[in-house]
Amino acid sequence: MEYRANEGRYDAMPYIRAGKSGLQLPRISLGIWHNFGHVDRYETARETLRTAFDLGITHVDAANNYGPPPGSAEENLGKALREDFAGYRDELIISTKAGYRMGPGPYGDGGSRKYLISSLDASLKRLGLDYVDIFYHHRPDPDTPLEETMAALDYAVRSGRALYVGISNYGPEDTRRAAQILRGLGTPCVIHQPRYNMLDRHIEEGLLGVLEEEGIGCIVFSPLAQGILTDRYLREIPEDSRAARESSPFLCAESLTPDVMDKVRALKTVASDRGQSMTQLALSWILRDPRITSVLVGASRPEQLRDSVAALEAGPLRRDEIQAIEEILAR
DSSP: OOOOOOOOTSSOOOEEEOSSSEEESSEEEEEEEOOSSTTSHHHHHHHHHHHHHEEEEOOEOOOOTTTTTTTTTHHHHHHHHHOGGGGGGGGOOEEEEEOOOOOSSTTSSOOOHHHHHHHHHHHHHHHHOOOOOEEESSOOOSOOHHHHHHHHHHHHHHHHEEEEEEEEEEEEEHHHHHHHHHHHHHHOEEEOOOBBBBBOOGGTTTTTHHHHHHHHEEEBBTGGGGGSSSSTSSSSSOOOSTTTTTTTOOOOOGGSSSHHHHHHHHHHHHHHHHOOOOHHHHHHHHTTTTTOOOEEOOSSHHHHHHHHGGGGGGOOHHHHHHHHHHHOOOO
16 A cells, blocks of 8 residues: 555654754654564564654664664665655655674774775665765774764765764764864764663763764664663563563663662653653653753554654653652662
């Protein structure tokens, strides 16, 4: 059946400018780190993308190594773009990244100009696009001069392969240096993508201040701490969950310590008092900070995406609610 987007898709979703740029992003964006690879059911991923756009989520975030296998998330996204979104390309923000291991030998990893440009070309081919809206360097590379890496990002824009550039997983000082180099080249750093959630607040110790000073937007990943900050593990570890799979490199049963789960159960009480799920409270907490442009959420089915977007309906956290959360997290 031919896809036709919801005509009211822009009615409820707020959009915020990324730093001092003109680029506006939805407060909630869709990340395809998991659930969009060849090991997953394509029709479910396709329906999730349709649901996202109908809800006003115009930004889809990918990377060259997303899958599994690596590259397959971009391939599936490209297929959906051709089948459903060819007429909506100007309404979409598509981002991708390079920086982690993608191929054998010395040219498939890191931050060299050789790797970044060849990886971007491969991503464009998998996506079936002439350009991406945002191209990130995925992580710092201590073995490549930062000037070379930033010059490659600048070239990606000047060659028409990307409209904007960003960085991910950079610390405060490297972020400042990267921003200064890019500004000198005439291609400003528009956005930074770090990890951030109630259980991992490292970006509050310097990075958010640098982003504010440099006029750089911030879009965070892992807002639910790989599922810990949801209702799923409050009582036990489900057999079909990520934490129950010994092969999962991102979340294991050992992460669900009594101390962590006691905090999550207490946070659940705050969420219930607000009429929210635990997921929704975790997202509302992140968006309390005006320096956060958008939050990346993953979804294995459309219903999860609807639940995440519903976090925006409860309104911002009150001061007493923020204080209650701080007391729980400080235990």
